[in-house]
Amino acid sequence: MKIGIPRAGMYYRNGVLWESFFEALGMDYVVSPRTNKAILENGSALMVDETCLASKIYMGHVAYLLDRCDALFIPWLSNFGKDGINCTRFRAFPAITANLFREKAPTIITYAIDLSGTQDMKRAGDEETAFISMAKALGKSKKQIRDAYRSAKETALNDFAQKIRQTENLADGSGKKILLVGRDYCIYDDYIGQPILKNLHRQGITIIDANHVDRLQAQRDFTQISDGTLPWIISRELLGGIVHYRSRIDGIILLTGFPCGPDSIVNEVIKREITDKPILYLLLDGQDGLAGVETRIESFIDILNFQTTGEEKNG
Numbered sequence: 001m002k003i004g005i006p007r008a009g010m011y012y013r014n015g016v017l018w019e020s021f022f023e024a025l026g027m028d029y030v031v032s033p034r035t036n037k038a039i040l041e042n043g044s045a046l047m048v049d050e051t052c053l054a055s056k057i058y059m060g061h062v063a064y065l066l067d068r069c070d071a072l073f074i075p076w077l078s079n080f081g082k083d084g085i086n087c088t089r090f091r092a093f094p095a096i097t098a099n100l101f102r103e104k105a106p107t108i109i110t111y112a113i114d115l116s117g118t119q120d121m122k123r124a125g126d127e128e129t130a131f132i133s134m135a136k137a138l139g140k141s142k143k144q145i146r147d148a149y150r151s152a153k154e155t156a157l158n159d160f161a162q163k164i165r166q167t168e169n170l171a172d173g174s175g176k177k178i179l180l181v182g183r184d185y186c187i188y189d190d191y192i193g194q195p196i197l198k199n200l201h202r203q204g205i206t207i208i209d210a211n212h213v214d215r216l217q218a219q220r221d222f223t224q225i226s227d228g229t230l231p232w233i234i235s236r237e238l239l240g241g242i243v244h245y246r247s248r249i250d251g252i253i254l255l256t257g258f259p260c261g262p263d264s265i266v267n268e269v270i271k272r273e274i275t276d277k278p279i280l281y282l283l284l285d286g287q288d289g290l291a292g293v294e295t296r297i298e299s300f301i302d303i304l305n306f307q308t309t310g311e312e313k314n315g
């Protein structure tokens, strides 16, 4: 059986874990390619207009994989207990996929993270339990699955620790530094964040990714910017990233795929609470081309440079 993994959504957070896990179990899998125009257009045609850009892209990747694998891997990632919840899209993707492609009735492989305690869908559990439950249905033994999960988890944690180390080094280095605050599936997607990153690199800017932060620490720090009622796990971590890197950066770019419910609230909180750094808010819909965005980025960098010059003059 060949498993199809969409290169979208939580792939950017969990891809190393997923690929290492399936490899350790000796299972065949394929990851969809980087987002291209056809994938985006397919996803947009499948989803209703009001859906966020990231969801359209996600479904474009699912559509790409549909006839190229035997089973689609679409996790149901919902509630992480005290660490917060996910956006509702990540609970809905398995059901949306089954509904959109009901004529083809694709096999969907899923695992569920729901630590809410309500257990209403009988799919609850922590990550290891969820992986065991998923892979048992694929004919693997509990020991095989546990060994594969633990080794994959270690690989994923090492990979993330390496990303944090690299980002810390960049933050400690010299030059103009911008903290990029956005979901990793936006920052690293070829249609949302990558053109922005390339533009910033061309202009000699060092990019600090707010996602690359100790997540446990971020869970403690986010309350310095927002009150503790903020529900979304990724938003909390991004706020924790701002707290962590704030003193070492020159400005902040908030990068959002249109229209994102959680970001529309959290970005307002950031703009209200962070008053010591220039902030540029980029809302991307995947259709505009980059001309307008590039001009805004250039103006923003001018502001950062002007600020530095002013500070030097004032001693």
Ligand code: SF4
Residues within 6 Å of the ligand: 052, 053, 054, 055, 087, 088, 089, 090, 183, 257, 259, 260, 261, 262, 263
């Ligand atoms: S958090 Fe925002 S961008 Fe991400 S899936 Fe939800 S609405 Fe879309």
